[in-house]
Amino acid sequence: MTLEGKHIGFGLTGSHCTYDQVVPQVEALLAAGAEVTAFVTYTVKNTVTRFGDGRDWVKKVEEMTGREVIDSIVKAEPFGPRTPLDCMVIAPLTGNSLSKFANAMTDSPVLMAAKATLRNRRPVVLGISTNDGLGLNAANLAKLLVAKHIYFIPFGQDDPEGKPTSLVAHMDRLTAAVEAAIEGRQLQPLLVEKFRD
Numbered sequence: 001m002t003l004e005g006k007h008i009g010f011g012l013t014g015s016h017c018t019y020d021q022v023v024p025q026v027e028a029l030l031a032a033g034a035e036v037t038a039f040v041t042y043t044v045k046n047t048v049t050r051f052g053d054g055r056d057w058v059k060k061v062e063e064m065t066g067r068e069v070i071d072s073i074v075k076a077e078p079f080g081p082r083t084p085l086d087c088m089v090i091a092p093l094t095g096n097s098l099s100k101f102a103n104a105m106t107d108s109p110v111l112m113a114a115k116a117t118l119r120n121r122r123p124v125v126l127g128i129s130t131n132d133g134l135g136l137n138a139a140n141l142a143k144l145l146v147a148k149h150i151y152f153i154p155f156g157q158d159d160p161e162g163k164p165t166s167l168v169a170h171m172d173r174l175t176a177a178v179e180a181a182i183e184g185r186q187l188q189p190l191l192v193e194k195f196r197d
Contacts, residue, residue, distance in 0.1 A: 004033030008178060009079060009088040009117065011110030012057070014043035018092040018129045018171065019057050025091065025174040026064050032175055037085070038062070039070040041097065041108040076109040080116025087178050088117035091127025091153060091171060095137045098130060102140035118149055123181035127153040127174060133167030141167075151181040154192045 008029055012022065029036050038061045045058055058069050070076050079085055090097065090110055097111060106112050114124045126144065133141055134157070144150050153169035154177070170192055180187040 006034045006086040008034045008036050009039055009085040009113050010036050011039040011090040011113055012044050013041045013092060013094045013097040013110055021171040022091050023060060025171055026061055028175045036065045037067055038065055039076055039110045039113045041110050045071055070109050073109055073112045076112035079113050080119045084120045085117050087123045087182055088114050089125045090114060091174060092129035093126045095130030095132045099137055099140045102143040121149060123149050123151055125151045125177050125181045127169035127171055128155050129168050131163060131166045135165035151186050152190060153177040154190055156192045
């Protein structure tokens, strides 16, 4: 499968500690020939953490893609009817956004783009990064695992002893997961061991 000419939406939510693993995957999609439009939550754009200033991450993605990020629900909505995406990626997907997505809440540009993509029966690929994936959010994760047109980047526990409910996707498998999703299949194995960095 080639991504040449495919229009991929790339949504970033507020798992700041994984941006250094995720942002290079935008470059990988571009290198594979895809067009990439980035979407960000308000948290991504407006938060400064020990992992960096959100504005710097946004600027980096804009420089890579050559496009302004989509940072409002109003700007994201046309990606359903007027500018359909071939696939929407959300990576990292926080537990907060995961729970909202599983329960049909659309309160950010990223979730609006995902909803717009599902409306067109196109795939949405999720790269989870959440401390409660095997806690209270396990029910929401289960909802999404069985939903049509939703696929996952393979994931696993990142620290089973220290954080037993935490789950993180292997972001380096993002491009392969997108290729599989466009073909209508889940990249396997879905559950993989995630070692501590």
